Amino acid sequence: MSERQAAAAVPLEPPKPSSRRMWAYRLEIDPSRTGSPWWMTIVSVLLALLLCGIFIAANGMNPIAVYDKMIRGAFGSSFGIAETLVKAIPLLLCGLGVSIAYRISVWNIGAEGQFMVGAIAATAVTIYFPNLPIYATIPLMIVFSLAAGGVWGLLTAIPRTYFQVNELVTSLMLNYVGLLALDYVVFGPWKDPKGFNFPGTPMFNEAQSLPVLGDTRLHMGLLFALAAVAIYALLVKYTKWGYELRLIGANPEAARNAGIPIKRHILLVMLISGALAGLAGMSEVSGVSHRLMYGISPGYGYTAIIVAWLAKLHPVGLAVSAVLFGGLIVGGYSVQTIGLPSSISNMIQGAILFFLIAGGMLSKFRLRRNG
């Protein structure tokens, strides 16, 4: 037995009880806790509704009635459900994109910009190759939008990997570049000459539009989104690549010790992340608006961040929360008829994110009794 071992084996007096404190309970950080329990998500949503309910009541409305109206508007009719799903498509694709990046702690908040350039690239196909048949146009639009979004993602990833530039800053700034690029083309070179000065391109023809379901606006983009979620679920759970992402996300230094090239993964992940948001842009112009126009996105790229957090980056959760937020947008429109502004849905979105983050923070603490 070595000397140290002998020292450790000596029985020691128990630690003296600590002195009296002011409070009977104290908050203590529990380092073994990472992330929040599953029910925190539901609690966050309920608290957000409660908080916004206070504001609604302050406006002289009955919050229960307002929420009821919103839910009916979003899910109460086949039209409402179709509209909700239409909104859920870009949210799901963008949310998926940012989720992949968040898995390895790359904080891509540039889905909005990636969405814009994807929409521009898809529209470029309609402008420069106007007379292709549908089986050539749609795939070409998809490829262009994926490439453009991916490049936009790489513009964030390359400075981050090689020059330690914070990706939050670059991805946020690139959103404005993407937005202004879109404004430039719709106000400038691509403006529809027969559009009475409306800031938008000419309407797409049949071959340039995604097929829709019946007489609703629900389009084939839904299939893209669902396929992407399924592939994402498969990749992260069952493949070596998903395992590598899991490792990088959990402990980058350990991942380096396991021989995983982290830089290459960041580049690839941002390429995919951007490409998915780009695809969302394509499906929006080709499936919903049928033209590129000013204000094409009501902030899908930003809402997608909340969608991803609410889902805890989980594939099924992403689908559910995308539909929920789609419903929130549609429900927001429906309450306009009773005199509330539709920005009520933005308020609820913001409140949900606030409570989610606060909940994640607080679940690291434990309440302990002093003594």
Added chain:
Amino acid sequence: MTTNAINAIEMRQIVKQFGSVVANDRVDFSAGAGEIHALLGENGAGKSTMMCMLSGVYRPTSGDILLRGERVRIRSPKDAAKLGVGMVFQNFRLVQTLTAAENIVLGEKSSFWRGPKWMKNKQEEIASIAGRFGLAFPVDRPVWQLSVGEQQRVEIVKTLYRGAQFIILDEPTSVLTPGEAEQLFATLAIMKAEGKTVIMTTHKLKEVMAAADRISVMRKGRMIHTVDKAHTNERELARLMVGKDIAAHRELPDRSPGKALLAVSQLDVYADHGRKALDGLELHIREGEIVGVAGVAGNGQKELAEVLTGLRAWKRGSIVFDGRPFKRASVRGAIEAGISHVPENRMKSGLAGSLGLVDNLLFKSYRSKERAKLGFLRIGRNRTWSQSLVEEFDVKTAGLDTPVQQLSGGNQQKLLFAREIHHRPKLMVAVHPTQGLDVGATEGVHRLLAQLRSEDRSVLLISEDLDEVMQLSDRILVLYGGRIVGEMPRGEADRERIGMYMAGLHGEEEERAV
């Protein structure tokens, strides 16, 4: 012992436990006013822990602290500052973007309004304190623009500005050039002349002899001896520091080492900040041999482990492993060549705390055909395999999906060894493999290392625990300044010689021997 009736600082029977690990075991320590007291010991001897209790960072598990003869309770660094205790940590506590003067007045509660005039006065006050103690630095420059030596001066002035009577310096010279160290000692002499108590922790014998009045030596959490400088010499201190008792040798069966496995020659490696960490290193390991590397931290151990496991590139020289030269630094290359790695800090770089046992066991083998096929992990098979490893290595866990951060340190290390051993590595690079483990877990790790040896596999054991190195190694090497300065076979190793090598005194020892 001191002749003063009342010691300025007295620590009695101090015990500090971290979980099951005892960092300080009934330590007595005292220092007088107008004294420079050196606290000497190897890394992990418990010096810094003692000083952290004096400065309120930790609280003792039991024992008393007396300042100027009065029993005090030091609950926080704030309490310590009120009592006149100031500590300069090895890693500075400075705000990089604030100026030196702003850092020094930080935390001062008086004067709400801090206009340019106030700041100017403060800067003058600070400059005059600095001047008095010979600590020149630009007061109005942001800290990030200052050299490391200047930053240390800012830290020292910070304690003086707050009126500290007891000044603790934790490894103060580890960041300084020899010239800067000389200047620091001159400053300490001025403090001493003003009647302050200066305590510095160090493991450098030469500096102790140059600067200190009295010297206390700690080893393995215990106080070994306190002597006046006049009554001792470097040789005695080295002996006290490493201890003279021979550690009980582990019964390792005698065996003739096999053929050459690793040959490193003329290796130059640079550390993160451009410092030369390994300087023309020569290292040879044979099959079935445990080679222990002793040495004080910061002499190239970290870089040696990193370069062998493919984590760090080298500038010059060659590494030949199992007959094949390393072409470039590649972790995958090292894994595939059969080098496994038990890193220094298991939770920081060895395991992913939030993931379960299966994911942590897959680290090195998930690329293999048994674990994955066509890019898909073989989930079911991997679980059974993990279960069998958990049983074989006796990892105590609630289940395979339990986040590994919830396991005890010993079980985490078992899991790590399970992963690193099961694919039968040719060489294991183990860095401080028993750090923070209790007696039982330490014993388990030692058994695993000995077992590797009996299977004709080699181990490079890098450890600051001299007992461990002496118990397990067939050969002991001492790393100092990026070179192997001493080498001795198992039978001939003695603590005194190793201690001299570790302290960088090998040259003088040979001169004396002549």
